Amino acid sequence: MDGQLSFPRQHARTQRFSLGAPRSFTVSPDGTRLVFLRSRSGTDRANLLWVHDLGEGTERIAADPAALLGGGTERLSPEERARRERSREGSAGVVGYAVDAAVELAAFALSGRLFAAELRAGTARELPVPGPVVDPRPSPDGRHIAWAAGGALHVAAADGSDVRALAEPEHERITHGLAEFVAAEEMDRSRGFWWSPESDRLLVARVDETPVRRWWIADPAHPGREPAEVAYPAAGTENAEVTLAFTGLDGSRVPVEWDRERYPYLARVHWSAAGPPLLLVQARDQRSQLYLAADPETGATRLLHADEDPVWLDLFPGVPVWTPDGRLVRIADEGGARVLMVGDRPLTGPQLHVRAVLDVGAEDVLVTASAGPEAAEPGTGEIHVHRVSELGVERISEGPGVHSAVRSGAVTVLASATLDHSxxxxxxxxxxxxxxTVMSLAEQPVLTAHVRLAESGERRIPCAVLLPAGYREGDGPLPVLMDPYGGPHGQRVVAAHNAYLTSQWFADQGFAVVVADGRGTPGRSPAWEKAIAHDVAGVTLDDQVEALHGLAKSFPLDLGRVAVRGWSYGGYLAALAVLRRPDVFHAGVAGAPVTDWRLYDTHYTERYLGHPAERPEVYDANSLVTEEGGLSGAAGQHRPLMVIHGLADDNVVAAHTLRLSSALLAAGRPHEVLPLSGVTHMTPQEQVAENLLLLQAGFLRRSLGLV
Structure with missing residues (x-):
């Protein structure tokens, strides 16, 4: 590692220090093998499939993309590009894989081609099947592999023979076996088909995008290219129609029946040997949902449990699922806390805020959780792994940090990030x-984040403060850079070192950097998250101001020079801060901001703001492009604002920034717009990612008079 390499260049080249780190762990049920992904170094984008022998403590390569592709360059289909964009996947090579029940056979796609790896033998081969292949998955018995391609669901024998289509689209706007946009982007459901435990049939999602409004995303840098057509379900418009059918290997098809008019969202599907297939379906307003058991023979469903909430119902990783003895496992908001429910019993209380179910065993359930509303210690930013049973709760991760785990039988893989180490x-x-242990080959950053975790204001808002390296008491107050995400699903204040590397770099440019997780951010309590209902703008902005002013009592913050930056929701919050509170915020950088919520998707937007036809005043009040939303601002207080947007973004489309710029221009408000040609919501390109940091720092320093 060249010690002279700048942090922005290193940060971009290593994809935020994620390359070379092991991930996507699977433990074989016999406890002998651990399968995972990892690239060869901290700057190599191509993941390899690895097998760790737990008996010998050795590891070997099970699949090397370079060898399998003969050194050729990967070519991704539009479907695969969309899957990676939805999951924010910026690496290459084997980015995902699926295994059979014994973890002896793995299937994965490279360049739209199907490959299978024998994990015991350590051999991998291509199967000559129709493509481009998306999301290949072996049957539990390892005798077949299914995949999506060209809108159809295909299956073949594990050796590549007997290829056939089990479900084919009736027209070009129908797909079988793929997740629709809002499921992949907002529900954390990336799959569209599920094998039966007996390996004789699949449960297959059919998605009809005919009702969905069409948008076109052009590349202005190449006017000769046709715009890309995307089906985008904006708030208040029609969603895709999603149905399910049990599809046999013999070609039989049994439709699954539920009240799709009342519960159109298919949020979760689970199928294991412990019970019948489980479905979690939601109403469009997300204030009611049903847990259903489906009958593979008839397609009928029966109600297991119904949830209602006056605000909204969240979705959680790992649930619903069955215990081995057939009890329903779910996560629910009960008595002001987020608890683990097994059957009809809560097994946790207000001391824990349960976040995900990791594994369900015969005697216990493995979960991740943060401190609940009645915890003895707040544990700011900490997430721990707990073993929950009828006998009580046991924390198995040690030390402050962010911990997660994968478990199969007697073997547990525990991944732990702390503030002390990269x-x-x-x-x-x-x-x-x-x-x-499993070795990480990730790069060591050229800087070290020096983080002070704190709580600020009457609401005890979780915060992190970073000062320039070498700052000493007596050096005087520093200009402030607020560096939030600040919205749903995005916890920034975590007890993990690498989460603050970019913030530390900005601090070293001469700022006191503040990261604040106000109401609406996850990890504290249901009431904390749901406080933003119908007022995402006012609540999240108020909490940034409260956090800033509270910290100024303990840290050297110059409240006369305060800037704010953010991306996505953080970009919205940054622009909002400059426009609504120029008395507090003196400059802002808004990256890929949502500016008009009518242009964002149904499942996310309507959860927080309701349906725009029913609550148009709420949309106007939370917009950046209306007078009601604060576009007029304070008379005579026009603060410098830079707005950055990737023109290829199909999540927060560039129209958000263009509409904001037009509104600002009409209002006579100065601003700068930085369009990024060919860049999506992720900005994975190395040069783009590096220069974005440099340009932001330069703009903020100029705007606050530091140069």
Whole structure:
């Protein structure tokens, strides 16, 4: 590693120090093998498939993309590009894989081609099947592999023979076996088909995008190219029609029946040997949802449980699922806390805020959780792994940090990130005893984040403060840079070192950087998250102001020079801050901001703001392009604002920034717009990512008079 390499260049080249780090772990049920992905170095984008032998403590390559492709360059289909954009996947090579029940056969796609790896033998081969292949998955018995291609769901024998289509689209706007946009972008459901435990049939999603409004995303830098057509379900418009059918390997088809008019969102599907297929379906307003069991023979569904909430119902990773003895496992908001429910019993209380179910065993459930509203210690930014059973709750991760785990039988893989060290340490345990580690090849950053975690204001808003390296008491107050995400699903204040590397770099440019997680951000309590209902703008902005003023009592913050930057929701919040509160914020950088919520998608936007036809005044009040939303601002206080947007963004489309710029121009408000040709919501390109940091720092320093 060249010590002279700048942090912006290193940060971009390593994809935020994620390259070379092991991920996507799977433990074989016999406890002998651990399968995972990792690239060869901290600057290599191509992931390889690895197998770790838990008995010998050795690891070997099970699939090398360079060898399998003969050194050729990957070519991604539009469907695969969309999947990676939805999951924010910026690496290459093997970015995902699926295995059979014994974890002996793995299937994955490269360049739209299907590959299978024998994990015991360590051999991988291509299967000559129709493509471009998306999301290949072996059957539990390892005898077949299914995949989506060209809108159809295909299946073949594991050796590549007997290829056939099980479900084919009736026209070009129908797909089988793929998740629709809002499921992949907002529901964390990236799959569109599920194997039966007996490997004799699949549960297949059919998506009809005919009702969805069409948008066109052009590349102005190449006017000769046709615009890309995308089906985008903007708030208040029609969603895709999603149905399910049990599809046999013999070609049989049994439609699944539920009240799709009342519950159109298919949020979760789970199928295991412990019980019948589980469905979680939601109403469009997301204030009611049903847990259903489906009958593979008839397609009929029966109600297991119904949830209602006057504000909204959240979705959680890992649930619903069955226990081995057939009880329903779910996460619910009960009594002001987020609790684990097994059957009809809550197994956790207000001391824990349960976030995800990791594994369900015969005797316990493995979960991640943060401190609940009645925890003895707040544990700011900490997320721990807990074992929950009828006998109580046991925390198995140690030390302040952000911990997660994968478990199968007696083997647990524990990944732990802390404030003291870069990256995450991956440790293996068998029957709770150490059984080895998995090496990370990620780069060490050229700087170290010096983070002080705190709570600010009457609401005890979780915050992180970073000062320039070498700052000493007596050096005087510093100009402030607020660096939030500040919205739903985005916790920024975490007890993990690498989360603050960019913030530390900005601090080293001469700022006191503040990261604040106000109401609406996850990890504290249901009431904290739902406080933004119908007022995302006012609540989230108020909490940034409260956090700033509270911290100024303890930290050297110059409240006469305050800037704010952010991306996505953070970009919205940054622009909002400059426009609505120029008395507090003196400059802002808004990256890929949502500016008009009528242009954002149904599932996300309507959860927080309602349906625009029913609450138009709410949309106007939370917009950046209306007088009601604060476009008029304070008379005579026009603060410098830079707006950045990727023109290829199909999530927050560039129209958001163009409409904001037009409104600002009409209002006589000075601003700068930086369009990024060919860039999506992720900005994965190395040169773009590096220069964005440099340009932002330069703009903020100029705007606050630091140069």
């Amino acid at each position: 990256g995450a340490a991956v440790r293996l345990y068998r029957d709770d005893r150490p059984a080895g």
